[in-house]
Amino acid sequence: MKLRNGLQAKFLLIMALALVVQLLLLAVLLQRQERAQEEVITVTRDAMAGVSSDSLRRRGEGMVLQLGEALTNPLYYFDLDAIGSLTASALNQADARYVLVYDAEGNIIHDGSETIPSYGKRMDDVFADEVIASGSLLTQFSEELMDVSAPILIGDRRLGGVRVGFDLEVARGFQDRAVAEMRSQLDGLGSRQLLWAAAMAGGIVLLGAVILWLIQRWLVSPIRLLADSARQIEAGRFEVDLPTSRRRDEVGELMRAFSRMSASLARHDRDIRRMAYTDSLTGLSNRLAFREALDEQLLRIRGAGQQLALLFADIDDFKRVNDTLGHDAGDEVLVQCSARIRDTILRHAGDNALLARFGGDEFVILVHASPKEGQDVRAVAMALADALVAELGQPIMTQERQVFLGTSIGITLFPDDASTATALMKNGDIAMYQAKVAGKNCYRFYSRAMDLAVERRVNLEHELRGAWDRGELSLVYQPVYRLADRTMVGAEALLRWNHPRHGQVAPSVFIDVAEQSGLIETLGPQVLRAACSEAVRWQQLRPSAEPLSVAVNVSSRQLRSGGELVQVVADCLRDTGLEPERLHLELTETAVIGDEVHASEMLAQLRETGIKVLLDDFGTGFSGLSHLRRVPVDGVKIDRSFIADILRDPDDLALTSAIIAMAHSLGITVIAEGVEKAGQYALLRERGCDQAQGYWLGQPVPANEFLALLG
Template sequence: MRLGLRSKFWLIVLLAVAVCGGIGFVGLRQQIEGMEEISRIGADAISEASQLSEQRRALALAQMLAEAIINPIYYFDLVQIGAAARSALRQPDVAYVLVYDAEGRILHDASPDIARFGQRMGDEMATAVMVAAEPLVQMDERVIDAAVPVTLGGERIGGVRVGISRQVPSLFEKQVLASIQTGMERWRDRMQSLIGMLLLGLMVSILLVALLISRGLVRPVQRLALAARQMEQGNYAVEFLTPSRCDEIGELEDAFVRMGRSVDRHDRDIRRLAFSDALTGLPNRVAFRESLNARVLAAERDGHQLALMFIDLDDFKRINDTLGHDIGDEVLTQFGMRILNATREPDDGHVEVARFGGDEFVVLLHGTEVRDRASRLAQTFLAQMRQPITVGGQSIVLAASIGITLYPQDGAQPATLLKNADIAMYRAKLDGKNCLRFYTRDMDMVMEREMQLEQDLHLALDRGELSVVYQPIHSLQSGRIIGAEALVRWNHPQRGPMATELFIAVAEQTGQIEAIGRFVLKVACAEAATWPQVDGVAPFVSVNISARQLRQGALPDLVDAELRESGLPPARLHLELTETMMFSLEQEAIGACARLRAAGVRIWLDDFGTGFSGLSHLRRVPIDGVKIDRSFVSGMLDDADDLALTAAIIAMAHSLGIVVTAEGVESQGQFDALEARGCDNLQGFLLGRPMSAADLVRELGG
């Protein structure tokens, strides 16, 4: 006769009634002990949280004040410093505010008369404050002291200290702890009374009922619960549930085993689809984030280090645009295999590779000596990039920018590490691409400034903030102005005149240089067309050309359109290409320069002498003139080598029938030396600074 679970249950219930009180007593005792433990933990947590909250508040207040008084400290504006300090002092529980200079002398103490002005900070915390390069929080029995150094341009110019009284947080902690203790005592008294009543009638049958429940129901249910927890955590192998019973419990165990096997098969299929990149077969972004989270937790527990490497292919869009997306996909596949193979050879296996999306790949190194291992691995990647990839019968050479960040030095959270690695990669792109950069904390501020500068530069043309000025070029033979170089200037509405090399570098990296180049060419052609003649000859205008403009291939057409629109004769337009650009893009340069010269435009080689060009290069590339780099001109009177090189450049150019212009002439000695060596033209502050078109016309005598 088969006795079902329902029948067994009702038989056991008859005995279970008597044992409920005992079970309740044991459970209640454990609850009381647990609540007491929770009370102790809660007390400690409240105290720690209260202190941590006040520390964070003090540090946040100090950081806000430090950011507000950077310029006032730099300009020694005590009024602004005092206003900011008094504003901070009015915050609740703030005991003091001190603003000090780089030597630790007090600039302001938030008092109306600055009673401590010029005094050194002599308290116990001052020593640690002065040597700290990063924000610092200290505390004693009375106050929580937060100190933040104030830096400008990487140099420490002072700092801020904010002290918050610990009296109010301490009083709050005592009140909360007293309330918790009172509640615990009332709860314990009620539970003890209940236990006393239950024990009177339930002690006799407690052992027998506990044994029956344990053998008949509790143990099987515990095993099923354990199997359910393992399946919830992703472990579907519940083979330890070997069914041996003939009742409903046995059937349930058998169902659990079969369900685990089925879910395990489906889980493997789903994970393969959800966590693998369909193109390269590498783990995808979702899988990598899970792995990174797990590695960070393990590293925090074991004290290990991590290195996160962010790899982005340089100019990959050009491959998709010119060769098609199918070729681009094959390139990404082969590139992913190269990364994977490179991680297997020199390392010890503690490396994970994933495709993060598009042309971005990530590599995670864990274990020891991760910085050196990451540097070596990145160098291996860059070296392998020099080996062409053959796809569809075409040989493609790739380049990549690599950013690396370290745990725990650079950040303790996965999201922070990803952000820092991305910032370091972007820094590598700004530094010329095809290189690696380790994250540093000052990159955050630099990147923020550059991103803001990039956004402002996008709007500069539309707002009319860009202008063109002209630096005269003088002929040594006639002593008159024969032309002028067009130079772009940016007058920022908030920052004022911007350094040209700063915003031009950003424009080169972001592609905005094309729009700026078109603007300068248009303005220069239009204004030069109105310049008066000098000795019967109208001066020329020279315009600098960027590598991006030359690479696009549309430069001759653009120049032709601007010449026709402005009416400027082609012979009066000189285009300047740097020596490095000319010979790194030699084929594009030769084709573009040949078309331009055929139209009558003159081609000049700028910064000559810095690119180590040989005579054979000058013979192949069609040019009309060279400009000796200012670095040679500035050193020619003090350095015999610079003087010899300058003379050699002049002689070599003249032997090829090429006109020579020296730029950066700032002294009479440089003028005389260049004149003695037969230089044709001069340009520099000695002869004329950059000026507006109207001023240049007056210089020309118009």
């Protein structure tokens, strides 16, 4: 095999020359004298190594124990100056490579330096896990290092610990120097005894020097340069400058490959950082980048008299865009919203604000102001929130359609509301939720009372879980009468919660909690099944009478569940044996009109099973009567707010009459809610209303009392 003119060939050539010279020298040397010298040196080296190792260990352990005792009080009172003084003194030892003081969790408190660059970082070297877990003096070794650690205790309480790393190379250097001195003495003795071997020894030394020089030039220096570059890369400095090598051997190829690798790592690091800190859809900062920026701002301005405002903005009803137009349209809407928010911030806050997207439809804005410069952060935040609400309330064009959304904004202030990043973000989220509760498309400042409201709501949600199984939830039934002959034709099933401590909880309270938490998706099928079973009992008690219908309310969340609602209804009808035409499902007008296309498809599927669909609270959603032509329903229930004043308000009477006439023209049944007076009943019958319910006709009663009405 032909060797190229590379490192391998050079090394083989040098070794061949050295071998020839060595054979010539060995032929004239006294083998016994050389062996004796080597044995003496070996025994001496081993003895010195043992003594040096034991000595260094005892010195290191004594030093660490003494240092641990000295650090107890400074660490207990967290006196960084005293800790730094002690650790710096220890670090001045010739063979001390590092001195670390750490807390009970393994986080570095001091490293002996003035700036303490490693403060707060968790120890992650090869010895760290054993050091953190150890409760006593611990000595560990590696090839180059002796690590001695000891916990710092006050009584049984562990405050932390101290570590000292001793450089074994120092001890080895001492041994090497001692051995070299002994070798020199032995060589001198041998030279006096064997003067004729001096020339040969000189030749060996000269040859060794030449070999070392060649190795240093061809191998050691390039490798050391690569090692230094590798340490820079390990420290995160990927763009290292390596000299261009013209060598055509293996080391030259390695250096050029290393340079290419460094450039590639730097490029990938920039890409990874951009992906890690940037939202891929909008190009804004993401949650991680925002949190780091917030922590940095708080650290910088703490105690400086500056103020911050955190604005949590959530796009209202954004899920409807994804559900109706698809996720591509949703992404387009988010991009437009982020652009509007960014432009609004530039106009009202300029460079004093940072914008980030937290994911989904949540955006967070950090605004800072300095009272010393006459800036009021509350006023700035309020003006910005007003502008954002107005801007995001404007229609957005996507896929040639106008989308009307809005935004709910929660605002919290530093240092008035909280002093930590976690608390500020929690408060902003709470305030944003209160803006949602207040009707959306508005903003709310955080207040202490919000915490109590959220806590009450969380407790209510927790207690609502399992309330049906515990028997706290039950159904009551309000009769529905036909106006023409005042005959009962059915009943509406209404859910009630008898709390063991608070008594009767208003449906408007716990139904909203169930909607927001998703519990309605569990309670809805349970209520539906119970109502269907009860309706079957009604027919069994009066088999020859006109069948009574049962009306069950369905939430907008259940309507959005798609085919799941259709399947739940079909299962209930099959399992209970209730005829489909006797089941009436009531949906609010706002839930249906808010997503008309999807609702129309769902209602059509429900009606195909034979059930009846009623539009509840009709007239409160500000929708035109023309919507009745596009939404397949069997009946509408006029909201009680119109019925309450039909005897004295001509406008309510006219609107009620118009609803009845329009519905009848479309073949839709009309049911009036909230009939509480005989005059209302008579007027509704006169205007042609089909059915009615209300306290004047019959209050909601438990199942057993309703059975008594049928008897």
